[in-house]
Amino acid sequence: MRRRDRHDDDPELFELLANLEEIAETTRIPALLCRLLEIYGLKSVAYLGSGLSAQPGQGPYLAVTYSDDWVDHYKAQRFVDVDPAVQIGMRRMLPIDWDTFDRRDKNVRRLFGEAAEFGLGRRGISLPVHGQHGDRALVSITSDASDRDWRHLRLYYMRDFQMLALHMHQAILRLEGQRMETASLSPRERECLLWVAEGKTAWETAIILGLSEHTVRCYLESARHKLGAANNTHAVNKAGKASLLSQIP
Amino acid sequence: MRRRDRHDDDPELFELLANLEEIAETTRIPALLCRLLEIYGLKSVAYLGSGLSAQPGQGPYLAVTYSDDWVDHYKAQRFVDVDPAVQIGMRRMLPIDWDTFDRRDKNVRRLFGEAAEFGLGRRGISLPVHGQHGDRALVSITSDASDRDWRHLRLYYMRDFQMLALHMHQAILRLEGQRMETASLSPRERECLLWVAEGKTAWETAIILGLSEHTVRCYLESARHKLGAANNTHAVNKAGKASLLSQIP
DNA sequence: CGTAAATCCGGCAGATACACCGGATTTAGG
DNA sequence: CCTAAATCCGGTGTATCTGCCGGATTTACG
Numbered sequence: 001m002r003r004r005d006r007h008d009d010d011p012e013l014f015e016l017l018a019n020l021e022e023i024a025e026t027t028r029i030p031a032l033l034c035r036l037l038e039i040y041g042l043k044s045v046a047y048l049g050s051g052l053s054a055q056p057g058q059g060p061y062l063a064v065t066y067s068d069d070w071v072d073h074y075k076a077q078r079f080v081d082v083d084p085a086v087q088i089g090m091r092r093m094l095p096i097d098w099d100t101f102d103r104r105d106k107n108v109r110r111l112f113g114e115a116a117e118f119g120l121g122r123r124g125i126s127l128p129v130h131g132q133h134g135d136r137a138l139v140s141i142t143s144d145a146s147d148r149d150w151r152h153l154r155l156y157y158m159r160d161f162q163m164l165a166l167h168m169h170q171a172i173l174r175l176e177g178q179r180m181e182t183a184s185l186s187p188r189e190r191e192c193l194l195w196v197a198e199g200k201t202a203w204e205t206a207i208i209l210g211l212s213e214h215t216v217r218c219y220l221e222s223a224r225h226k227l228g229a230a231n232n233t234h235a236v237n238k239a240g241k242a243s244l245l246s247q248i249p
Numbered sequence: 250m251r252r253r254d255r256h257d258d259d260p261e262l263f264e265l266l267a268n269l270e271e272i273a274e275t276t277r278i279p280a281l282l283c284r285l286l287e288i289y290g291l292k293s294v295a296y297l298g299s300g301l302s303a304q305p306g307q308g309p310y311l312a313v314t315y316s317d318d319w320v321d322h323y324k325a326q327r328f329v330d331v332d333p334a335v336q337i338g339m340r341r342m343l344p345i346d347w348d349t350f351d352r353r354d355k356n357v358r359r360l361f362g363e364a365a366e367f368g369l370g371r372r373g374i375s376l377p378v379h380g381q382h383g384d385r386a387l388v389s390i391t392s393d394a395s396d397r398d399w400r401h402l403r404l405y406y407m408r409d410f411q412m413l414a415l416h417m418h419q420a421i422l423r424l425e426g427q428r429m430e431t432a433s434l435s436p437r438e439r440e441c442l443l444w445v446a447e448g449k450t451a452w453e454t455a456i457i458l459g460l461s462e463h464t465v466r467c468y469l470e471s472a473r474h475k476l477g478a479a480n481n482t483h484a485v486n487k488a489g490k491a492s493l494l495s496q497i498p
Numbered sequence: 499c500g501t502a503a504a505t506c507c508g509g510c511a512g513a514t515a516c517a518c519c520g521g522a523t524t525t526a527g528g
Numbered sequence: 529c530c531t532a533a534a535t536c537c538g539g540t541g542t543a544t545c546t547g548c549c550g551g552a553t554t555t556a557c558g
Contacts, residue, residue: 435535437535460535463539464537
């Protein structure tokens with residue numbers, strides 16, 4: 001805990017955010033994570049990104065300060081299926097303190113036990129990040145702070161890392177592709193797709209919108225064409241990820 | 250700008266977050282927004298939520314400190330279709346400074362001109378919020394700070410309001426329903442649904458996964474049943490919103 | 499004043515989805 | 529040990545989707 005004794009001015013935070021914007025290669029990310037360790041006096045920082053490239057089957061993106069040993073062990077033991085930080089954190093919106101995890105499960109206890117052996121901090125927070133296109137990330141930090149310090153620090157960590165996590169995700173998205181040419185749907189096309197996404201048939205949608213069934217089909221067809229979708233299901237998925245189905249046009 | 254001269258300790262922020270967690274009625278939200286005005290020395294705070302109730306056709310949720318006159322005028326003029334804070338902010342992940350908007354469009358200039366007449370600050374920031382289920386929100390704040398002050402303040406505003414916006418959204422979600430019973434899909438069901446969401450037919454999915462077409466149909470059927478979906482399209486939409494289609498199971 | 503886009507309508511053939519019927523083995527957990 | 533769930537396979541009839549053909553008027557923009 002080097003410079004975290006004063007919480008007054010935080011030029012570091014904004015400097016780090018600027019650095020993230022300037023990064024031009026993914027190879028420089030680990031170094032930046034290490035700077036985070038120093039500045040915030042942490043034991044580890046980890047970034048786990050999912051759904052970055054919009055193609056299924058693509059593995060998650062990982063950038064960590066963990067030792068390679070721990071990463072290999074984690075993968076070999078398939079801890080990702082057990083790890084509450086991932087399982088719960090990836091399904092949340094707000095950051096979560098690892099202290100709140102239920103450790104009664106024996107697999108979970110084993111995970112945290114072995115994590116400690118590999119030098120991860122006893123305390124941890126995971127901050128979920130939600131991108132625009134269904135892409136997600138989880139930024140996790142660990143610390144060895146005492147119980148006293150931790151109660152205060154965690155709040156400041158949550159505050160700063162909420163922003164850092166967001167910008168980190170943005171930077172990685174920028175570097176790892178995810179070019180999403182956003183097609184624009186007409187109001188009617190969007191409306192038809194919206195109801196089809198709710199499980200309505202073309203006929204039902206026609207009733208709801210007061211159109212002929214055939215007209216609905218035409219809108220769906222042009223929506224599919226605009227989105228480059230193979231069928232309605234694909235179109236709904238693409239439009240949903242591009243948040244074209246929200247109420248605000 | 251009452252107490253914002255010192256950026257050192259921020260008990261206010263964490264107190265506000267605690268208040269947000271304790272709120273039991275939506276009627277108390279406006280009062281909390283007004284406290285934000287005082288504490289941060291702002292001209293206005295606005296929350297705009299979209300897709301909160303998971304039913305289409307539901308209007309957006311609005312909680313603002315604007316005058317009713319401005320809200321009525323804004324709605325009457327359909328400014329939401331023009332407002333770059335909404336149009337751009339809702340499609341972003343990172344917060345955006347209103348100074349960066351392109352004001353060449355005459356409609357945009359009219360919007361900001363009339364906004365100033367109704368007493369909104371000259372400076373503004375909008376912070377997008379992304380929920381887990383496709384729900385979104387935009388928290389916008391305005392200020393009358395001088396150019397000098399603004400350059401520094403905006404960063405601190407972004408930092409604190411990034412957290413405040415998130416917790417505000419969480420509080421409103423909690424109060425405004427959005428109970429999403431998360432069905433759990435088996436790996437195979439999820440996998441089939443994933444490829445169908447990519448526009449593949451059952452036959453193609455069967456080839457990809459090395460299964461018989463009939464087996465794929467069975468998995469899709471049980472997935473639909475688990476999700477309470479009327480058809481594959483509905484199932485993909487539901488599963489996507491519940492982030493059941495991501496790589497991390 | 500054109501042009502492009504959005505808004506509407508109809509029909510038809512073939513592909514695909516969907517529901518409902520039947521069966522099987524393997525695996526995890528109480 | 530037993531049960532539940534997950535993993536697999538086949539058939540059938542009907543509903544729905546999808547692509548492609550043909551029209552129409554209105555609106556916005558340069």
